Amino acid sequence: MPVTTITTCPFDDQKPGTSGLRKKVKHFQQTHYLENFVQSIFASIGDVQGKTLVLGGDGRYYNKQAIQIILKMASANGFSRVLVGQNGILSTPAASVIIRKKQTFGGIILSASHNPGGPDEDFGIKYNTSNGGPAPEKITDAIYAKTKEISQYLISDNSSEIDLSQPGTHDLDGMTVEIIDSVHDYALLMHELFDFTAIRDMISQGFTLCFDAMHAVTGPYAVEILENQLGAAKGSVINGIPKEDFGGEHPDPNLVHAHHLAELMFSPQSPDFGAASDGDGDRNMIVGNNIFVTPSDSLAILTANAEHIPAYKGKILGVARSMPTSQASDQVAKKLGLDSYETPTGWKFFGNLMDADKVTLCGEESFGTGSSHIREKDGLWAVLFWLNILASRKESVADIVHKHWQEFGRNYYSRHDYEAIETKAANQVMANLREKVKNLSNTKIGSLTVSYSDDFCYTDPIDNSVSEHQGIRIGFTNGSRVIFRLSGTGTSGATLRIYYESYETNPDNMHQETQQALSELITLSVEVSDLKALTGRTEATVIT
Ligand code: G1P
Ligand code: ZN
Numbered sequence: 001m002p003v004t005t006i007t008t009c010p011f012d013d014q015k016p017g018t019s020g021l022r023k024k025v026k027h028f029q030q031t032h033y034l035e036n037f038v039q040s041i042f043a044s045i046g047d048v049q050g051k052t053l054v055l056g057g058d059g060r061y062y063n064k065q066a067i068q069i070i071l072k073m074a075s076a077n078g079f080s081r082v083l084v085g086q087n088g089i090l091s092t093p094a095a096s097v098i099i100r101k102k103q104t105f106g107g108i109i110l111s112a113s114h115n116p117g118g119p120d121e122d123f124g125i126k127y128n129t130s131n132g133g134p135a136p137e138k139i140t141d142a143i144y145a146k147t148k149e150i151s152q153y154l155i156s157d158n159s160s161e162i163d164l165s166q167p168g169t170h171d172l173d174g175m176t177v178e179i180i181d182s183v184h185d186y187a188l189l190m191h192e193l194f195d196f197t198a199i200r201d202m203i204s205q206g207f208t209l210c211f212d213a214m215h216a217v218t219g220p221y222a223v224e225i226l227e228n229q230l231g232a233a234k235g236s237v238i239n240g241i242p243k244e245d246f247g248g249e250h251p252d253p254n255l256v257h258a259h260h261l262a263e264l265m266f267s268p269q270s271p272d273f274g275a276a277s278d279g280d281g282d283r284n285m286i287v288g289n290n291i292f293v294t295p296s297d298s299l300a301i302l303t304a305n306a307e308h309i310p311a312y313k314g315k316i317l318g319v320a321r322s323m324p325t326s327q328a329s330d331q332v333a334k335k336l337g338l339d340s341y342e343t344p345t346g347w348k349f350f351g352n353l354m355d356a357d358k359v360t361l362c363g364e365e366s367f368g369t370g371s372s373h374i375r376e377k378d379g380l381w382a383v384l385f386w387l388n389i390l391a392s393r394k395e396s397v398a399d400i401v402h403k404h405w406q407e408f409g410r411n412y413y414s415r416h417d418y419e420a421i422e423t424k425a426a427n428q429v430m431a432n433l434r435e436k437v438k439n440l441s442n443t444k445i446g447s448l449t450v451s452y453s454d455d456f457c458y459t460d461p462i463d464n465s466v467s468e469h470q471g472i473r474i475g476f477t478n479g480s481r482v483i484f485r486l487s488g489t490g491t492s493g494a495t496l497r498i499y500y501e502s503y504e505t506n507p508d509n510m511h512q513e514t515q516q517a518l519s520e521l522i523t524l525s526v527e528v529s530d531l532k533a534l535t536g537r538t539e540a541t542v543i544t
Contacts, residue, residue, distance in 0.1 A: 008151065022491050039154065058281070061118050086181060095132075098185055112491075118245035131351060133351035187225050190381065194384045203232055208271035215249065262292075271289070272390075298382065317338075318353070328413075329361075341358065352462040415543070474525075483497075484499075
């Protein structure tokens with residue numbers, strides 16, 4: 001076999017973050033940079049001889065070039081087969097579906113999620129294991145350890161490129177490369193989970209929707225499922241053709257970045273339902289006519305309404321949310337007698353709970369919702385879950401949300417991001433807070449009394465692994481919370497995230513403007529953290 005062993009030197013910055021390794025494209029294009037990381041993955045996942053790998057990405061700039069390199073390395077390292085999405089396209093949830101369905105050894109997904117794309121923007125790579133979920137920390141730690149000592153990698157010296165544009169089978173030095181339809185298996189699974197007939201009927205009776213694919217990977221998936229299979233009018237999917245630079249925008253489904261959709265949904269021309277997804281298709285934003293549904297509320301509402309979906313009716317084993325996600329789903333779990341779990345930020349922490357049949361639904365405040373149908377969050381799945389509820393309840397999004405608040409209380413919620421802070425200053429903010437919270441219990445801040453404060457540490461109930469320093473929490477006696485965390489996905493400087501939540505059960509107070517309702521928490525958090533003095537910042541960069 002024409003395998004070449006290339007001598008290389010370690011890079012010192014290949015520690016995977018919240019979701020794989022993300023860097024600027026130019027950083028990835030340095031000689032040996034991508035190859036070192038890929039070889040470190042292959043060296044950390046057990047014997048790969050004769051195994052099958054899934055490979056694809058969100059279509060961003062450098063996706064196709066990286067695929068050609070990884071194919072040559074997979075062949076040289078002994079894989080026998082690689083399933084590649086047509087044109088290199090696989091959404092993160094679709095990759096998870098295929099890994100599980102075809103029972104492959106694992107998969108490599110090329111994505112920097114919602115980060116911008118293009119020659120001067122971001123690229124990313126992550127490894128998913130045979131359960132279809134993100135590699136757990138023990139594997140990402142092993143990968144990182146390898147990157148620090150790597151001295152060589154294996155690559156085929158075959159100079160021909162595999163044609164990714166057509167379904168078909170190719171041979172690469174004895175390894176089979178199968179180019180597969182990117183959408184087919186995913187759409188089939190959605191068909192099994194949801195009542196497509198009910199949704200199609202609702203649409204044929206005049207229900208309207210707009211799905212913003214944000215020039216990213218979900219375009220082909222949404223056109224096939226929403227327009228072709230469910231009969232939504234042509235053009236219901238906007239920005240539906242994946243572009244390498246996402247049209248120069250942030251493919252991040254929130255009211256700030258999905259502003260075309262936001263404007264439409266708050267205008268007199270609003271359709272009945274609006275949604276958006278991110279770069280790699282795992283995030284979702286849900287909007288109704290004149291109402292934005294927070295991701296935390298969305299998780300709670302899906303849990304409370306699972307009985308409307310045949311595949312989930314009576315089958316919810318439990319519900320999990322990441323620590324900074326609002327406690328709205330806890331209220332539902334309590335009432336329905338379901339177990340609820342609080343995990344650190346990042347989808348990888350849900351995997352063990354799902355594999356052990358502890359939870360069915362999971363969610364994060366960062367526009368992520370999903371279930372045990374796969375091991376990733378799933379943007380279009382959440383959209384279909386909502387559409388199925390709407391078809392079954394025959395009420396508007398606003399009515400469903402308002403009734404939910406009446407029944408369970410309203411968790412006002414917002415996240416303030418301070419982006420591209422100097423890393424040293426951001427670390428100082430966290431270090432100071434870490435000291436401060438040791439002595440805050442029972443003290444008063446403004447009109448609020450602290451009930452607990454700590455640096456969140458999680459012990460996985462399945463494998464007992466411990467994850468420390470997962471965010472500073474300050475909880476108050478009235479149920480409000482403020483949480484401080486540094487992002488683990490950014491590529492320049494540090495991003496400080498401050499999460500705010502308050503809980504309201506008085507129906508007269510349920511229709512306040514969110515930032516107004518949280519204003520006392522916002523003021524006190526800026527003071528407690530000495531934000532201005534340490535970072536010079538007075539205003540958040542992005543508020544969601
Ligand atoms: C962010 C989100 C987190 C999500 C991750 C990957 O990570 O906050 O919930 O799992 O992206 O989509 P962070 O940048 O906060 O580390
Ligand atoms: Zn994503």
